[in-house]
Amino acid sequence: MHSVIWVVMAVVVVWGLAAQRVPGLVWATVLASVIALWDVFLDPPAPLWIAAWSVFVVIVLPLAFTPLRRVLISAPLLRVFRKIMPAMSDTEREALEAGTVWWEAELFGGDPDWEQLFNLPQPALSEEEQAFLDGPVEQLCAMLDDWDITHERRDLPPKVWRFLKDKGFFGMIIPKQYGGLEFSAQAHSAVVMKVASRSITAGVTVMVPNSLGPAELLLHYGTEKQKQHYLPRLARGQEVPCFALTGPEAGSDAANMPDRGVVCRETFKGKKNTLGIRLNWDKRYITLGPVATVLGLAFRLFDPEHLLGEEEDLGITLALIPTNTPGVKIGTRHNPLDIPFQNGPNWGENVFIPLDWVIGGRERIGQGWRMLMQSLAAGRSISLPALSCGAGKVACRATGAYARIRRQFKLPIGKFEAVEEGLGRIAGYTYLMEAARTLTARAVDLGEKPSVASAIVKYQLTEHMRRVVNDAMDIQGGSGICLGPRNFMGRAYQALPISITVEGANLLTRALIIYGQGAVRCHPYVLNEIRAVAEPDQKRAVKDFDEAIFGHVRYTISNIARAFWLGLTSARLVRAPVDGPTRRYLQKLTRLSTAFALISDIAMLTLGGALKRKEKISGRFADVLGFMYLASAVIKRFEDDGRPVEDIPLLHFACRYCLHEAEKTLVVILKNFPNRFLAWLVGGLAFPTGRRNHVPDDRMNHDCAALLLEPSPARDRLTRGIYLPTTTRAALGRLEDALPRVIAAELLERRLTKLAEEQPLLHGDLESQLKAALEQNMLSNAEAKLVRAAVAARRAVIAVDDFEKI
Structure with missing residues (x-):
């Protein structure tokens, strides 16, 4: 005993x-x-x-005993690692190390510090930023007629272009010292979201100059002379920028672009023997390219005559080139699914530029890939997540109202469970998208360049935008597929593949960036192991490798112990820094984080470098990390909002959905793990009592859908930040006008329906029904007027555009 x-x-x-x-x-x-x-x-x-x-x-x-361990174990082990680990190119290293890691690293590590998340300040705009949203942004949205832009002009009207330039929309990220607005990432995101909720074409036009482009690159890497020249001109719209990265032979594999520059000496503007670069390039899909006056260009630079030094291949380099430079061909357009933002190809044939047109000057030659990766790390955090949230909020506001206004079988279609199911998803997904948008923008404002988190929100929010818009189109039915001024979702539906494709196609973003980069950057030890193997100083290499490899061993053993314990107890003993509805979700997320860390570590240890080629598995790991990030954002948002009781259904739906998807995906990874014994063993450790997270139930779905069917503070909170037209000339304006009218008249219309059932000859004849109801004192004159207004408003909403025969 x-x-x-x-x-x-x-x-x-x-x-x-x-x-x-x-x-x-x-x-x-x-x-x-x-x-x-x-x-x-x-x-x-x-x-x-x-x-x-x-x-x-x-x-x-x-x-x-560390000194003994280093001599007997770590040094020999380091020699083995150096033989089996493939060498990493400078380009791979720069891409891998671009940006920073943030909250996603806590989730990846298996033991998230929730205090770190809750200590983040709440999202807020300055008085100046809010005034800009309430003033110029509101004015801009009122000026926009999306049908005129997309169908008639195929462009923004000249007055809109002028307004964008005059009011500083192209200079939101530029500091005030250069004439810009110097807005926070939160404000930048809010502006793009609001404009995109009115017109996707205008939204894209606003977001591109403030995302990856000349202004962003100049701010971080330009010489002072370049900043002084270009930034004021960009801020006031005197220059329209674009950035040319993608080409026919180099899309996602931009590091292998064939566009070339050769260092040489030529006569330039009358000055003989000017040291510069002779360029040839072929680019496409360049937003704002057809109207740009200054072109940011990425190319590979060579120095065969060794005018700059001993090296011949100098690497990827970035330059700013006025589009009126001899040899530049620009101005033709692509047609991205009939969404007519300015986008097109450009070419350069034997274009000579002086060396000081390189962004950052001579010192930045060959650093272009690192510069691009750093800038993309922040850029993905803002623009497309903002556009996605704008589409989700419009769907909530418009589709919810439409489902209450549109009637079939004498009931609003939103009362049917088949429609209600879609409405519930629209509300829940939009709630989590907005939570992730504001959380990630906050990271950028805190100085982070969250490379992995930005890829998560780009991928997850554009994918959830796709689901939201598809549900909205299903609910809208026939009127959704007939384009015209009355259609409030058709253009968003057309634009879906554009969002999915740009700034890194989602298929590759998911597998190669979120997990391919995240597995190294977010893991607490893997990057240090890689650096130690590459360290030329043997003494330092052994020291660093010893710390990394044995830290990794402790980490793995810890995850085994924690995963099994948390699985047995369902994490109920985990300490959470908050009480209330979010406490249990924090515990469940901690458990999933630990299970993810264990399974991910085993996959990396057993599959090694082959894991990056197994994109199905790495993509699923990316999904798990993404859903944990979304759930964290939802919890943070609910706490920041002061735990509003009305939002509890949205909290429950979003968290349950994310937890279920994350857990299910971990199980799918184990089901497809190449080593079946390890899959069985690790599955038993991570899920000793089986799966514990289930899909949101029908009651949650019903409660979320109900929030969209009538005006309320919760509905306003869910859709805040989009443009709400004040007239009935716009589709959303008609919906806003009709919804309260229809709700106010519902009980009165039921009386008329009952009257028509008793007197079939009255069926379908509103005026006859009203006349009979007035004669029988079933309605007053005021009530009859209310019914007429409601019916007229309903008919205006459900009407579908029709046109002359072509």
Whole structure:
């Protein structure tokens, strides 16, 4: 009996040490103490006593004593790693190390520090930023006629272009010292969202100059002379920028672009022997390209005559080129699914530019890939997430109103469960999209360049935009597929593939960036291991490698212990920094984070470099990390909003949905894991009691859908930040006008319906019904007027555009 107690105690101690990731000396001290106490109290047989101390001296002590471990284990192991690990190119390293890691690293690590999340300040706009949204942005949206833009002009009207330039829309990210607005990422995102909710063409036009482009690159890398020249001109719209990266032979594989520049000397503007670059390029899909006056260009630079130094291949380089430079061909347009934002190809044939047109000057030659990766890390965080949220909020506001106004079988279609199911998803997905948008923009404002988090929100929000718009189109029915001024979702539906494709196609963003980059950047030890293997100084390399590899071992052992314990207890003993509805979700997220960390680590350890080629598995890991990030954002948003009771259905729906998807995807990874024994073993450790997170139930879906069917503070909160037209000339304006009228007249219309059932000849004849109701004192004159107004408003909403025969 005493032996059993000692075994149990030993297991508990070892399990506790493993879970806490204690250093080696602690392990050695505790294990030595356990063996000594075992010897004192149980007087074990001599062979067992000798075996225990032998294991301690031969295995435990060398592992715990750092100098000895480095000599006997780490140095030989480092030599092995250097032989088996493939060399990493400079381009790969720059892409890998671009940007920063942030909250996503906490989720990746298996033990998220929730205090870190809740200590983040709430999203807020300055008085100046809010005034801009309430003033110029509101004015701009009132000027926009999307049908005129998309069908008649195929462009923004000249007065809109002038307004955008005059009011500083192209200079939101430019500091005030250069004439810009110097807005926060939160404000930048809010402006794009509001404009896009009125016109996607206008939204894209606004977001591009403030995303990856000349202004962004100049701010971080330009010379002071370049900044002084270009930034004021960009801020006041005197220059229209574009950035040419993608070409026919280099889309997602931009690092291998064939566009070339050669260092040479030529006569330039009358000055002989000017040191510069002779360029040839072929680019496409360049937004604002057809109207740009200054072109940012990415190309590979060569120096065959060694005018700059000994190296011939100088690497990817970026330059700013006025589009009126001889040899530049620009102005033709693509037609991206009939959404007529300015987008087109451009070419350069033997274009000579002086060396000081390189962004950042001579010192930045060859650093273009790093510059691009750093800029993209922040840019993905803002523009497309904002556009996605704008579409989701319009769907909530418009489709919810339409589902209450449109009637079939004498009922609003929103009362039918088939429609209600779609409405519930629209509300829940939009709630989580907005939570992720504001959280990630906050990271940028705090100085982060969250490369992995930005890829998560770009991928997840554009994908959820696709689901929201598809549900809205299903609910809108026939009127959704007939384009015209009355159609409030058709253009968003057309634009879906554009959002999915740009700034990195979602298929590759999911597999190659979120997890391919995230597995290295977010993991607490892998990047340090890679750096140690590449470190030329042997002494430092051994030291760094020792710290990384044995930290990694403790990390893996800890995740095994924690995952099994949290799985057994369903994480109910995990401490959460908040109470209320979010507490249980924090505990469940901690459990999933630990399971993810364990399964991911086992995959990296067993598959190694082959994991990046197994894109189905890496894509699923990306999904798990993404859903955990979304759930975190939802919880943060609910707490920031002051835990409004009306929003609890949205919280429950969004969190349950994310947790279910994350857990389900982990199980799918294990089902498809190449090593079946490991899959069984790790699955048993991570999910000892099976799956515990289920899809949102029908009651949650019903409660979310109900929020969209009538005006309320919760509906206003869910859709805040989009443009709401004040006239009935716009489709959304008609819906806003009709909804309260229809709701106010519903009970009165039921009386008329009952009257028509009693007198079939009155069916379908509103005026006859009203006349009979007035004669029978079923309605007053005021009530009859209310019904007429409601019916007229309904008919205006459900009307579908028709045109002359072509």
